[in-house]
Amino acid sequence: MKTLLLDTDTWDLVADASGNIAVADEPYALAQDAASAIRLFAGELYYDTTQGTPYFDQILGKAPPVSLMKAYFNRAALTVPGVVSAQTFIQSWTDRTVTGQVQVTDAAGNTTAASF
Numbered sequence: 001m002k003t004l005l006l007d008t009d010t011w012d013l014v015a016d017a018s019g020n021i022a023v024a025d026e027p028y029a030l031a032q033d034a035a036s037a038i039r040l041f042a043g044e045l046y047y048d049t050t051q052g053t054p055y056f057d058q059i060l061g062k063a064p065p066v067s068l069m070k071a072y073f074n075r076a077a078l079t080v081p082g083v084v085s086a087q088t089f090i091q092s093w094t095d096r097t098v099t100g101q102v103q104v105t106d107a108a109g110n111t112t113a114a115s116f
């Protein structure tokens with residue numbers, strides 16, 4: 001599986017050395033897609049509004065426990081095709097910004113990580 005490569009700071013498209021839109025290959029593509037799933041707000045995906053993390057309903061302004069946040073993030077990562085297990089690590093939770101890392105494992109047992 002391939003996916004468009006995103007800049008880890010801006011979460012925007014990256015150009016390759018030739019100036020074309022860069023593509024991420026597995027295993028990193030799987031981890032990046034899991035991080036994208038974690039960043040997705042519930043209802044934000046226009047073609048499937050059931051996907052996403054319930055930031056507005058359950059998180060923002062509520063200060064839920066870290067264990068609940070990790071459960072939401074792990075569940076989001078597991079929605080990515082090819083991910084058989086996921087583990088998230090929250091590095092910072094300042095004001096309304098959560099940063100961390102998701103580690104995903106595929107069916108072949110390969111584990112890779114991406115930041116969110």
